Amino acid sequence: MVEVRIHGRGGQGAVAAAHVLALSLFREGKWVQAFPHFGVERRGAPVAAFVRFDTQPIELRCHIYTPDYVIILDPTLSGSPVAVEGLKPNGGVLVNSPGQPEELDQLKSFRRATVNASSIALKYGLGTPASPIVNTAILGAFARFSEMVSCESVTESIKELIKRKTEQNIAALRDSYESLRVASVNETETLR
Amino acid sequence: MKALITGNEAVSIAVKLARVEVIATYPITPQTNISEKLSLYCSRGEMDADFIKVESEHSAMATLVGAASTGVRTFTATSSQGLALMHELLHWASGARLPIVMANVNRALGAPWNIWCDHSDSLSQRDTGWLQFYCESCQEVLDTVLIAFRVAETVSTPAMVMLDGFILSHTAEPVDIPEQEMVDKFLPRQKPLAPIDPKDPHTLHAVTGPDYFMEFKEKQYEAARRAEQAAREVSVEFAKIFGRNYPLTEGFMCDDAETVIVAAGTSAGTCRYVVRKLREQGRKVGLMRVRTFRPFPFEEVNSLLAAAKRVAVLDQAVSPGSEGVLFQEVKASLYESAGGRPAVYGFVSGLGGRDIVPEYIEEMIEKVENSGKEKLDRVNWLGLKK
Numbered sequence: 001m002v003e004v005r006i007h008g009r010g011g012q013g014a015v016a017a018a019h020v021l022a023l024s025l026f027r028e029g030k031w032v033q034a035f036p037h038f039g040v041e042r043r044g045a046p047v048a049a050f051v052r053f054d055t056q057p058i059e060l061r062c063h064i065y066t067p068d069y070v071i072i073l074d075p076t077l078s079g080s081p082v083a084v085e086g087l088k089p090n091g092g093v094l095v096n097s098p099g100q101p102e103e104l105d106q107l108k109s110f111r112r113a114t115v116n117a118s119s120i121a122l123k124y125g126l127g128t129p130a131s132p133i134v135n136t137a138i139l140g141a142f143a144r145f146s147e148m149v150s151c152e153s154v155t156e157s158i159k160e161l162i163k164r165k166t167e168q169n170i171a172a173l174r175d176s177y178e179s180l181r182v183a184s185v186n187e188t189e190t191l192r
Numbered sequence: 193m194k195a196l197i198t199g200n201e202a203v204s205i206a207v208k209l210a211r212v213e214v215i216a217t218y219p220i221t222p223q224t225n226i227s228e229k230l231s232l233y234c235s236r237g238e239m240d241a242d243f244i245k246v247e248s249e250h251s252a253m254a255t256l257v258g259a260a261s262t263g264v265r266t267f268t269a270t271s272s273q274g275l276a277l278m279h280e281l282l283h284w285a286s287g288a289r290l291p292i293v294m295a296n297v298n299r300a301l302g303a304p305w306n307i308w309c310d311h312s313d314s315l316s317q318r319d320t321g322w323l324q325f326y327c328e329s330c331q332e333v334l335d336t337v338l339i340a341f342r343v344a345e346t347v348s349t350p351a352m353v354m355l356d357g358f359i360l361s362h363t364a365e366p367v368d369i370p371e372q373e374m375v376d377k378f379l380p381r382q383k384p385l386a387p388i389d390p391k392d393p394h395t396l397h398a399v400t401g402p403d404y405f406m407e408f409k410e411k412q413y414e415a416a417r418r419a420e421q422a423a424r425e426v427s428v429e430f431a432k433i434f435g436r437n438y439p440l441t442e443g444f445m446c447d448d449a450e451t452v453i454v455a456a457g458t459s460a461g462t463c464r465y466v467v468r469k470l471r472e473q474g475r476k477v478g479l480m481r482v483r484t485f486r487p488f489p490f491e492e493v494n495s496l497l498a499a500a501k502r503v504a505v506l507d508q509a510v511s512p513g514s515e516g517v518l519f520q521e522v523k524a525s526l527y528e529s530a531g532g533r534p535a536v537y538g539f540v541s542g543l544g545g546r547d548i549v550p551e552y553i554e555e556m557i558e559k560v561e562n563s564g565k566e567k568l569d570r571v572n573w574l575g576l577k578k
Contacts, residue, residue: 019196019364026196026366034196035363038222038308059461059468061359062549 001054002148003064007083008073011043011127013135017071018049020161021139024153025053033058043131046077053148069146072096073117073134079106094145096134101183112183115141120175124168136162136169140176151177197367199360202330203269203295203353204229206337208239209375210293212267214259216244216252218274221307222357223297226269249274253281253292260290261396263387265341268292271357272299272313279317282350286321287412288397289385291344291351294322295337298457298508299357300544308545309357311457311508315485315517321412323351323419324486326456330360331367332483335436338370338379339426345382346422347415356458358545370434378433420487440484443496445471449478451557452497452534454505454522456482459541459548463506466553477557482518490525497522498531504560506553506574508542515570516540535560541574549575 004021008014015036022034030053037048050064066086072078072095084093084107093110095101096117104112117137127133136158143151151173158169197205203226207215215234217227234243244259246252249270256266270278275296285292296314300306314324325340327333333355340351355361386396400408423440431437444464446452455463460481470477480496482489497503503526507516514520519538526533537560542548552574559568 022364023196031366032196033363033365035358038358038362058365059465060550061356061458061461062547065549 001052001058001060002069003067004051004069004071005064005067006049006051006071006073007077007080008047008049008134009043009077010045010047011131011133012073013133014047014049014073016161017073017135017139018051020135020154020157021142021149022051022053023157023161024149025051027153027156028149030054031057037063046082067091069094069142071138071142073138075118078104084110092145094138094142096138101181104183108183111185113141113145114181115176115179117141117176120172120179123175124165124172126165126168126172137172137176140173140178141180144177144180145182194366194368196364197330197369198225198362198364199327199330199333199355200225200297200362201229202334202367203337203355204233205369206334207267208233209370209372210265210267210338210341210379211376212239212241213264214242214244214256214266215268216246216255216259216266217268218246218249218252218270220249220271220274222299222361223269223271223274223295225361226295226297230267230269249277250281253278253285256292257281257285257288257290260285260292261288261388263384266290266292267294269295269297271297272301272307275313275317276301279320282317282320282322284397285350286416287408289348289412289415291341291348291384293337293340293344293351293353295333295353295355297357297361298354306544307357309359309508310543310545311354311517312510312543314352314354315509317352318486318517321349321416322486323349323416323423323484324354325351325484326354326482327360328458328460328481328483330363330365331436332438333360334367334369335430335434335438338375339423339430339438342379342426342430343419343423346426347419348385349412349415349419354457359458368436374433378430416487420484420489423484423487438483439492440489441492441496442479442481442483444479444481446478446480446496446500448476450476450501451561452478452480452500452503453553453556454480454482454497454503454518456485456518457508459506459508462548462550463553466550466557469550470554470557475557485518485521488521488525490528493522493525494529494531497526497534498529500532500534502560503534503536504556505536505538506542506548506556507538507540510540510543510571537568537572538570539572539574546575
């Protein structure tokens, strides 16, 4: 079983990102669960969404406390210990950031990656400069980083689930796939 | 066709497949998507049903009592405070022997205000005369709505289908959506017990004095008991058509188990996950999931639990001044047992959305296996902050 936790702020599309990712994995024959953490949901408030997938039916029904991957949609959350809490020692963290993954010093015990999802989203007219909708603009990078899901499956899921600006979302996905930056792995660190 | 849908979508699709004719709902978190989806189906003409807008849940149930009296198939959905507001009319619907089906998205009752899952809303309607089914997955939600209509109409008794708020209602997972023709085959129109007919006017449920009231209640009681066998037969038929089997209680690794956990709803999934893990370590543990709470399957519960040394009941509702609600029912079953009489312990957790994690289940098992009865209370809280 693989567990993914997505952190963002209300309005960035964390819940939709979880649904698109789950549908893509489902298309590839996996058993999946996609669910939001419902707090008091407001635009700008920190939100989390979860995806579990496995080759067999999933029985576990609690939240995700020890994820294999963490996706951070909002750069201001990358310094928050809450975001990577419980992330497995060799787990991967993908951050929406204009910077290089090596700059994420506080995350160096994990496999780190970044993609400038905000700038990609804005390039394709997704959201506004104050509040870009970055979900599809990070999933391409996640597909490449995790190697768990194909970009083609995610494209099909976007076509099914995202009815507005579908083509722009697909373009953002592909751009995101090409724009992934992964931190070089230190020799002392375990390779996955 | 397999699709990735939420529990609330599963309910809505099942209601459409059941060809319900009158729907009256009032939106409430976390049920609202059901109201929205059904209203959309009706407005688009995808469903040939009257969607009646009402100003409260009380009116929703009153509307359906009227509609169902004409013999049409009726449905509503609610949660928490909404279900509590319906309380008076829940009794009326069952007393009038109307096979109304309702989905209740389990949510805590205030105060304090809370929108998350526990079972206090539906368990506090235990004695209203409604059949109650608790689901573990979105697939089971869809299938159980169909089964509920068939059972309710067979015994002329209303039925409630429970799905855990957010944990099922807002979780997307793969669900096999049955073909309309197969549902039509499974769910034919049944002749209503005593429909209103303007050409043959009668007064229904008028004042019934001490000379006949008890006879009405005895018939209602017998119908609800008969629902047990009806639910069993309907499940067998459902399995024949759709290939999925839903026993009233599900025993998992109970045969040689020394400790058996009892749970209802989605927490049973997490319990099963823990049982598998502990079995790998050679621990003799099992799980009994109560799917049908009303009618309560006393004999099945007995046969699954009587051979165990100890039973740990996980409740997501507590009766203040007494104890866990499921705990009481399980103990009552075992008191009748001709065989063994395991020690039974009651645990309460998951109130108001407190996440039920595997560690709680493991703690529960440790407590009953190591502590002995003296050290455990009537109600043992799991995950309570000190």
